[in-house]
Amino acid sequence: MSLPFQFHPGVLLDLRYTLLAISGLFGGPVAAAAPFVVAVGRRVMSGGTGLSVALPLIFMATASGLIAHRFIRGIPDGRSICVVSLAVVFSGTAGFFVKVPFDQWPVVMPSVVAPFALLLFVSAMISSFAISQELKRQEATTLNRIYRAIIEALPDCLNAKDLKGRFIAANPATAALMSSGTAANLIGKTDFDFFPQETARVFRADEEALLRDGKPILIEQRFTRADGVETWLATLKAPFDDDDGKPIGMITHNREITDRKRLESELAQTQRHLADALASMADGLAMFDRKGAQVFNNARYLELFPLTADVRSTGTCLRAIIRAAIERGEEAPVGGDIDDIIERSAAAILSPGDRQMRLADGRWIEARTRVTEEGGSLIVFSDITTSKRTEEELRTLNERLKVMAHTDGLTGLLNRRAFDEALDDLVSRSSQTVAGPSLLMIDVDKFKAYNDTYGHPVGDACLKRVANRVAEIVASYPRSIVARYGGEEIAVIIPQCDKAAALSVARLLCAQVRSMEIEHVGSEKGRVTVSVGIATMNAAGVRGKRDLLGSADEALYAAKAAGRDCVRSCDPSDDAAVVRA
Structure with a gap:
């Protein structure tokens, strides 16, 4: 150029x-x-x-x-x-x-x-x-x-056929699926050359439907390979036309989905088992999303709340459920603003943790809430009415056992063990500057002679009457304790009681027992009487439990030595002021 x-x-x-x-x-x-x-x-x-x-x-x-x-x-x-x-x-x-x-x-x-x-x-x-x-x-x-390299490297089957179903092109993956060795071995052949007649007829029927309708189709095909392995294919078939728009063949893309179908079958079976398990659960199960809307529940959940079962459905907000439960009388009535109660109840139920609630019909329901990964709540509802009743009965039994363990079987007073525990507690809390507590040791005079004269059953009845009278008199003193100390001895502990008050109570006890006029021919008094020894903490050198018990015991012996039916103090200087009751 x-x-x-x-x-x-x-x-x-x-x-x-x-x-x-x-x-x-x-x-x-x-x-x-x-x-x-x-x-x-x-x-x-x-x-x-x-x-x-x-x-x-x-x-x-x-x-x-x-x-x-x-x-x-x-x-x-x-x-x-x-x-x-x-x-x-x-x-x-x-x-x-x-x-x-x-x-x-x-x-x-x-x-x-x-x-x-x-x-x-x-x-x-x-x-x-x-x-x-x-x-x-x-x-x-x-x-x-x-394109050729892509098609040959494609792990999925890709092939083309003419109008009679004969292969005109295929990639190696198709040859592997058909067990033909190489893709060239497929050219000019049909599915009838590689599959059982019945399987090939089904495949050909799909191709004829495609050519008749002229529209691509997506189907799942199941067949048994030559090696006996059942195989699933996800198949896309599309027609291709010449320049004039007339169909001259079809293109097929196959993807093996055998593993997927197996997993789907296993998943379906697992879901059936899960559904059966949920249906047979003894507990109710409900799930709520992060906004508090119900997304799932089992049948037992509806059985636990029969009055509101119709509103406990998918999509219903928990607050609406609580409102219906209150309005229909399913939940026990509570005072206060209903909107505030609903808001607090919903927040408590949706929060992680365990919560117990009593329904209006007396049943107890426990709600155990756990937060899901999506921010929702999974709640298990259990009817714990039986366990609550058992718990209440057990608590009552334990209280009765505790009372029995601390109660004297004859007199109904506290026993020696309860007395020791109460005295330990009072002594440990007593002030070094304030008088008290005071201890009164009471002994029924010549009680052995009473038993010998009237017999033990009558003696037991007598002791019980005396114990009841002592308990009645001391009951007016706050937190006072009356216990059977041993045999015919009764001990009284009066907190924050000084010597003067203790002497007054002791004289009253002697007078009250004497006034009961219980015949006692074995006593020179002719009736049942008691002797009382008193001791007061932080008085007359009394500084501890041992001192208190010892001093009161010595005072009791002093009262007996003085002729019984009288009161003595652990402080000898008080004896002159003690007047025979």
Whole structure:
């Protein structure tokens, strides 16, 4: 193109402008650089008066191709090639209008410029279209290799068949599924050559339905392979047509889903087992989302709350359920603002932890809440009425056992063990500056003689009457303790009681027992009487439990020695003030 030729006698032209433009159009700056340099160099070496015009036109032709390359970015289409060809025509003919005098234009234009412009345009168009077609061919070849590599590497089965179901193309995965060895062994054959007749007929029926409807279908197919393994396929079948829109075959894509179907079967079985387990649960189960709306429940949950079973359904808010339970009398009535009660109850139930509530019909329900990963709540409701009753009975029994363990069986007073525990507690809490507690040791005078005279049953009845009278008198003193100390001895502990008050109580006890007028022929008094010894903490050197017990015991013996039916104190200085009751 760059070699000059005699276009007209005396006129030498070349097609360098076509070369420059298409080099830039298809190759970009790198491809256009060499032709541009050669064209400029040859034109400079040629010299002549047209040099100043030729160089800008060479640049213009190169620039037109580069500009088109910049904006097209790909294989140029016909319109782009036409535009660049016109730019070539302009670059090749513009010099004539500059160098040829205007009066010669009528001669030069039809004889030189027009034919040369046509030659430039045709050469640019033919060259561009030839290069474009070659590039498209190379691109198609590359794409075919890529597609072929993808299809062959595809782990799923991909194949094409003609209208009669004969394979016309297949990838290795299809050959492996069909156990045909290679994909080439499939060509020209049908499913009847590889599958049992019944299986092949089912597959062919699907293909005929596809060709009849002309629409792609997605189906799941089950068959038994030649090795006896049951296989599942997810199959996409689509028709393909010729240029006139007439179907000429079908394309099939198969993906083996045997493992998925097995997992689905196992999942379905697990879900059935879970549903059976939930249905047979002894506890109610309910799930709520993070907003407090119910999303799941089992049958037992509805059985636990029969009055509100109709509102305990999927999508119902827990607050609405609680409101219905209160309004219908299912939950035990509580005082206060109902909206506040509902809000607090909902917050408590949805929060992690255990909560017990008593229904209006007397049943006890325990709600155990655990938070799910999604922020919702899983709640197990259990009827604990029986266990609560058992617990209450056990607590009552324990209290009775405790009372029995601390109660004297004959008199009904506290026993010696309870007395010791109470005294330990009072002594440990007594102040060093305040008098008390005071201890009164009471003994029924000559009780052995009473038993010998009247017998033990009568003696027991007598002792019980005396114990009851002592308990009645001491009951008016707060937190006082009356216990059977041993045999016919009764001990009384009066907290925060000084010596004077203790002496007063002791004299009253003697008088009250004497006034009961219980006959006692074995006593010189002729009736049942008691002797009382008293001792007060922090008085007369009494500083501890041992001192208190010892002092009271000594005072009791002193009362007996003084003739019985009297009171004595652990402080000898008080004896002068003690008057026989």
